[in-house]
Amino acid sequence: MTHDDADHERQLRELLNQLFPGRADEVLAQMRAQGLDPSALAGDGPLPDPAQLQAALAQVQRLLSTEGTGPVNTDVAHDLARQVAVAEGDPSLTGGEAKAATDALRVAELWLDAATTLPPSGGPSHAWSRSEWVEATLPAWNSLVAPVASSMADALATVLGDQLHDDVDVSLQLPGAPEGLNLETLGLADLDPAQLLRRLGAAAFGMQVGQAAGTLSREVFGATDVGLPLLPGPGTALLPTNVSAFAEGLDAPLDEVRLYLAVREAAHARLFTHVPWVRAHLLGLVEQYARGITIDLDSLEAQVRDVDTSDPDALRQAMSGGGVFGVQPTGEQTATLLRLETALALVEGWVDEVSAQAALPHLPHAVPLREMLRRRRAAGGPAEQTFASLVGLELRPRRSRDAARLFAHVYTAGGTEGRDAVWDHPDLLPGPVDLDDPSGYLARREAQKIADTEFDAALADFLKDES
Structure with a gap:
């Protein structure tokens, strides 16, 4: 072993003693048993800084030793x-x-x-x-x-x-x-x-x-x-x-x-x-x-x-x-994705419409601010794209403008109470067809109510006859 080789091994032993107190000889023995030459590990350059290497190893140990719950x-x-x-x-x-x-x-x-x-x-x-x-x-x-x-x-x-x-x-x-x-x-x-x-x-x-x-x-x-x-x-x-x-x-x-x-x-x-x-x-x-x-x-x-x-x-x-x-x-x-995108659009559309109505009497720049936020929300960002790769969907309401138009139409027909009543029950939630044709939502909803009422009456008559 040359003087340089001995010096390299001495440095390596000191490094290993800092990384694994009392186990330097054991690690060196394992290296030799695997056919590794400890004196050649550092090559012609200096050995890594012990503190930096210790931090790196500590991080890996933490990643692999943490059992976690999920x-x-x-x-x-x-x-x-x-x-x-x-x-x-x-x-x-x-x-x-x-x-x-x-x-x-x-x-x-x-x-x-x-x-x-x-x-x-x-x-x-x-x-x-x-x-x-x-x-x-x-x-x-x-x-x-x-x-x-x-x-x-x-x-x-x-x-x-x-x-x-x-x-x-x-x-x-x-x-x-x-x-x-x-x-x-x-x-x-x-x-x-x-x-x-x-x-x-x-x-x-x-x-x-x-x-x-x-x-x-x-x-x-x-x-x-x-x-x-x-x-x-x-x-x-x-x-x-x-x-x-x-x-x-x-x-x-x-x-x-x-x-x-x-x-x-x-x-x-x-x-x-x-x-x-x-x-x-x-x-x-x-x-x-x-x-x-x-x-x-x-x-x-x-x-x-x-x-x-x-x-x-x-x-x-x-x-x-x-x-x-x-x-x-x-x-x-x-089908699930369509329901989710529709629900997100309805939340965004309701908030957009209600916020504009609340702010317009007080803020001179409410209209341009509303449009700016609409565009910003529709464009998304790099973090949302990352979650899209993780979850497989984009958390953006693609049809929020259509939803806002629907809530505006319902407000015109039924006022604040009518618009907010859309949220009274999940079964009343508008669907993709309603976003395609906001003006027909109320007519379809009324027709569904009539159909449900007639069905309930027919079922009640049937049960009465059976008893």
């Missing part, structure tokens, strides 16, 4: 979402910013009292930073993608199970890490290969959810922008940082923009709180659609054939590359 690693999702949320800055809110936001939400409730029969949600009003939005809404996103993550984990186990069973001693291949480091040297030798794969899949989905939620935190204005109830209970929120950024390029002053967004937020909250079946209806449709997704195993196998199964980020990129979900949805899925 198909999404919520710890990974949380940590990454917080990192992404602050990547472009997330300044703490000043007292003035927080007060302006909560005051706007309070004023919005007063304006809405004159525009809808639904009372205020009754929950607290929040002024949130981006990080606070992540904390409040991330549990909902984790639940949203869980059905798909579960299906994907099963598919990955099918595609990659044999590969892992053939090579349980998975090399971690971390940048700068000695090649002898494996599951055994990380204290994870007893981990079943299928269990390892599911944990890696959960970590990969956690990365996807965290990236999307963190990105959304830089785009949203409150807790209801995506049209789904993300909070566990009543309440409203505004993100002053995002509101101010949105208002910078507009002709309308910041206070008008803030108030209009507050009206929309409060209108959503009223609907989700006082029409309780809407929450269950929307989330139930999302889950029903997601659980019906079929995984194209051939496509998935092609995507992950050359993927390092020990690298969660590589798995994440492979799973988000497109082509994983079945190209042709089932008939049941198509």
